[in-house]
Amino acid sequence: MSVLCSRQIRLKTRPAGIPAADHFELVECDMPAPGIGEILCKTLYLSLDPYMRGQISGRHISGTIDPGDLMRGETVSEVVVSNSPDFEAGELVCHYGGWQTYSLTTAEGVSRVDARLRPASLALGIMGMPGLTAYAGLFYLAEVKPRDVVLVSAASGAVGSLVGQMAKIQGCRVIGIAGSEEKCAWLRQVAGFDGCINYKTQPLSDALRQECPDGVDVYFDNVGGAILDAAMDQLAIGARVVLCGLMAQYNTDNVLPGPTPATIIRSRATVRGLVVYDHFDKQQEFLDRVLPWLEAGKIKYREDVSCGLAQAPAAFARLMQGRNFGKTIIKVA
Numbered sequence: 608m609s610v611l612c613s614r615q616i617r618l619k620t621r622p623a624g625i626p627a628a629d630h631f632e633l634v635e636c637d638m639p640a641p642g643i644g645e646i647l648c649k650t651l652y653l654s655l656d657p658y659m660r661g662q663i664s665g666r667h668i669s670g671t672i673d674p675g676d677l678m679r680g681e682t683v684s685e686v687v688v689s690n691s692p693d694f695e696a697g698e699l700v701c702h703y704g705g706w707q708t709y710s711l712t713t714a715e716g717v718s719r720v721d722a723r724l725r726p727a728s729l730a731l732g733i734m735g736m737p738g739l740t741a742y743a744g745l746f747y748l749a750e751v752k753p754r755d756v757v758l759v760s761a762a763s764g765a766v767g768s769l770v771g772q773m774a775k776i777q778g779c780r781v782i783g784i785a786g787s788e789e790k791c792a793w794l795r796q797v798a799g800f801d802g803c804i805n806y807k808t809q810p811l812s813d814a815l816r817q818e819c820p821d822g823v824d825v826y827f828d829n830v831g832g833a834i835l836d837a838a839m840d841q842l843a844i845g846a847r848v849v850l851c852g853l854m855a856q857y858n859t860d861n862v863l864p865g866p867t868p869a870t871i872i873r874s875r876a877t878v879r880g881l882v883v884y885d886h887f888d889k890q891q892e893f894l895d896r897v898l899p900w901l902e903a904g905k906i907k908y909r910e911d912v913s914c915g916l917a918q919a920p921a922a923f924a925r926l927m928q929g930r931n932f933g934k935t936i937i938k939v940a
Contacts, residue, residue: 611638616706616919618674621663625927628920631678639711641690646717648684648700648710653916653937654731655680655923657852668882678706678919681736682939683720683727701730706919708939721894723902732934733908734894734901736883737765741827742893743886744849745770748879749825753778756819758838761829762803763790763909765934766851770827771800772906773897779825782818784811784834786929793932797907811837822874827851831865839866842874851881909933 612635619632641647661667662679672678682704686694693714694700702717704710720730732738744766745751757774761767762783771781771794783794783803791803804814815823815837822843828835829852839848848871871878900906911931913922919937926935 612636613638613707613709614916615708616678616916618663618672618676618678620674626660626663626920626924628924631920631923633917638709641688641711643690644713645690645711646686646694646700646713647688648682648702648704648712648717649687650682650684650704650708650710650916650939651699652683652728652731653680653704653706653919653939654682654735655919655926655935655937656737657926659923660927661853668884679703680706681731682710683730684710685940699727701735706916708916721898723894723898728910728912728936728938729908731936732765732910733769733906734898737934738769738897739886739890739893740851740881740883741766741769741773742897743883743889744827744851744881745773745825747886747889748849748881749827749847751777751779751825755779755824756822756843757781757825757827758784758815758819758823758841759827759829760784760834760838761852762794762800763932764829765908767827767829768794768798768908768933769897769906772798773900774825775799775801776900776905782823784838787932790932793909799907806834812840815841822846825849836866839870839876842870842876844874846874846876848876848878849881850878910936912936912938914938 615634616631620630622630662672665671684704686696686698691714699720700717702712720727724730757779759767759770763785774781781800783800785791786807791805794800794803802818823841824843826838826848828850831853911933916939
């Protein structure tokens with residue numbers, strides 16, 4: 608098996624701002640051979656996520672990626688060879704296989720893809736880690752209630768779109784913030800949001816006052832920066848704020864100023880940080896509760912799919928410019 612080739616994408620140089628395709632390199636290497644207890648996996652789908660920019664910068668909780676390192680990422684893979692009694696060839700699994708066509712892992716490092724998921728790429732999107740992020744943040748941190756006014760930024764992404772749709776199912780009024788008219792139209796007409804603000808064309812503070820005249824009860828923040836500032840200024844009394852992502856500062860080494868504490872004090876708000884790793888124990892609960900909503904047509908989703916591992920750098924660059932629409936997926940095989 609060692610005479611066969613695998614392909615990997617590694618970080619070539621660390622970008623100073625928005626990543627470009629030439630910050631990465633595609634290399635060929637020998638096919639890895641599984642040892643005792645190991646599993647050889649063939650990558651079918653690769654997830655691209657904004658947190659990877661933090662890894663490149665050395666500012667993410669999951670660790671640092673240095674030039675020359677394999678890019679990390681979650682995959683849906685097919686077991687090709689198993690030297691573990693827990694898995695058989697042909698099974699579909701999720702694990703952190705990275706940006707490569709074949710990977711080695713152990714039984715402790717993988718989980719089976721739920722057979723109910725079709726397509727299997729959903730295990731990387733709204734029914735995977737992004738979906739669990741939305742679920743844990745909305746139900747456990749924000750403690751959403753019927754009739755809440757829920758505001759969510761980066762609302763057309765895998766996390767934001769699911770936050771809004773689950774909140775609608777709970778009887779909330781939901782307003783999204785997105786960066787194009789196409790995304791806003793999809794959120795209103797397909798995902799069922801009550802309104803959507805295009806932050807690139809509308810004065811954000813004025814639009815928030817118009818869409819949420821009585822204030823925001825739950826703000827689910829995926830971006831930070833100026834959007835977070837504006838949202839904090841429109842909080843209702845007793846608001847709950849979930850801080851999930853920092854898209855506004857992933858591409859810069861400068862720490863952006865945050866909201867004044869006065870907005871938190873004035874609204875008597877609760878502000879909580881969300882790290883999905885703290886909620887992996889809720890994965891089965893999340894699937895069992897949300898998957899029936901998907902099957903019943905109550906949850907809509909978008910996938911931004913590129914074909915071929917070689918397309919991953921360009922797709923990641925688009926993601927970090929906000930030019931993706933939906934969950935960014937690379938169909939590797």
